[in-house]
Amino acid sequence: MFFKSWRSQSTLEQQLQTHLPMLERIVASYEAIPAIQQELMQEVVLAIWSSFDKFKGDSAMKTYFARIAHNRCISHVDKAVKSLAEQELSEHLCQSSYIDEQLNEQQKYQQLLAQIRQLPIMQKQVISLFLEGFSYQQIADICGLSTSNVGVMLNRIKHQLAQFFTEESS
Amino acid sequence: MSLEPLKSLWQGQQASMSIVELINQAKKRQRRMFLLMLFDFILWFGFVIWACVFIRANERPDSFALGVVMIISISLGTAYMLWLRTTTWGAGELDSKNLLKLSIHRCEGAMQLIYVTYIFAVVVFTIVIGLEIYYSIEAEKLNRMIVWLVAYSALIVVVGQWYRKRQLAKKQYYQQLLEQLNEPQD
Numbered sequence: 001m002f003f004k005s006w007r008s009q010s011t012l013e014q015q016l017q018t019h020l021p022m023l024e025r026i027v028a029s030y031e032a033i034p035a036i037q038q039e040l041m042q043e044v045v046l047a048i049w050s051s052f053d054k055f056k057g058d059s060a061m062k063t064y065f066a067r068i069a070h071n072r073c074i075s076h077v078d079k080a081v082k083s084l085a086e087q088e089l090s091e092h093l094c095q096s097s098y099i100d101e102q103l104n105e106q107q108k109y110q111q112l113l114a115q116i117r118q119l120p121i122m123q124k125q126v127i128s129l130f131l132e133g134f135s136y137q138q139i140a141d142i143c144g145l146s147t148s149n150v151g152v153m154l155n156r157i158k159h160q161l162a163q164f165f166t167e168e169s170s
Numbered sequence: 171m172s173l174e175p176l177k178s179l180w181q182g183q184q185a186s187m188s189i190v191e192l193i194n195q196a197k198k199r200q201r202r203m204f205l206l207m208l209f210d211f212i213l214w215f216g217f218v219i220w221a222c223v224f225i226r227a228n229e230r231p232d233s234f235a236l237g238v239v240m241i242i243s244i245s246l247g248t249a250y251m252l253w254l255r256t257t258t259w260g261a262g263e264l265d266s267k268n269l270l271k272l273s274i275h276r277c278e279g280a281m282q283l284i285y286v287t288y289i290f291a292v293v294v295f296t297i298v299i300g301l302e303i304y305y306s307i308e309a310e311k312l313n314r315m316i317v318w319l320v321a322y323s324a325l326i327v328v329v330g331q332w333y334r335k336r337q338l339a340k341k342q343y344y345q346q347l348l349e350q351l352n353e354p355q356d
């Protein structure tokens with residue numbers, strides 16, 4: 001129950017390897033500090049491992065992993081540390097955006113992450129899942145929303161992000 | 171604005187952590203969890219053995235009753251701990267709202283544990299003192315026992331209050347998140 005055998009790990013290891021970039025991106029959308037991201041990733045992997053036997057194939061493996069990752073991230077409660085670091089990071093990014101006129105991909109990604117981290121939790125989940133390529137139905141299933149709500153929410157987030165990227169580029 | 175460029179920007183980011191290392195760390199955590207549970211059992215077993223030795227070594231009229239009370243208390247305490255752990259374990263497939271509800275339930279469970287521990291301490295205190303008075307042991311021994319029990323109860327209250335505060339803060343954080351999720355998504 002609490003202690004699991006690690007013998008049949010090859011399948012899971014393969015699956016984790018495939019979806020690791022997605023898991024990292026989800027974790028990064030919640031947490032800015034690399035050290036805590038690492039810790040959170042461990043928790044996500046442990047949660048996936050612990051519940052992997054219960055996976056009955058009702059949904060795609062990717063959906064299953066994304067759901068677990070979001071769940072673990074929600075229960076991650078280093079809020080005070082996070083918000084402090086978030087502020088510092090945002091300031092740093094803003095300064096760097098003035099310095100560099102041409103932002104490279106990595107900086108853009110970091111800015112996108114910083115924007116996503118500032119969103120309310122539900123919007124954060126919806127946009128990160130959408131960016132991962134999940135369908136409206138899959139997002140609705142993971143977040144416990146209706147598909148129409150997902151659409152409305154994405155529209156709202158799109159405007160917020162558009163505003164941000166327009167300001168940045170001008 | 172289309173979200174497609176952001177999608178490709180997002181999906182273009184590759185993993186920077188090693189899966190082998192992550193799995194190893196997760197294994198280590200699980201082993202630690204197992205060892206902690208084992209420690210619970212060993213502690214329980216140790217107490218039971220100690221209570222038996224206490225009964226055997228002290229051939230006083232009260233020692234058997236005290237030993238039995240100790241065994242029953244420790245067994246009940248361990249059973250309660252295990253019940254609490256198993257009922258608040260595992261949440262892999264829940265959606266966000268239900269996970270938050272479960273997390274709140276866990277915090278409430280932890281706070282309930284503190285109250286049960288307080289009640290437990292009071293009950294044990296009363297029973298032990300009651301038994302000692304019933305079997306009329308010497309006043310000096312009784313005083314020493316009272317001092318130990320008071321110190322033990324005080325320690326429980328201090329640790330309990332600290333833990334309760336932590337759990338309350340966690341619960342409030344989860345409730346805040348749940349409220350965010352429950353806000354109308356027009």
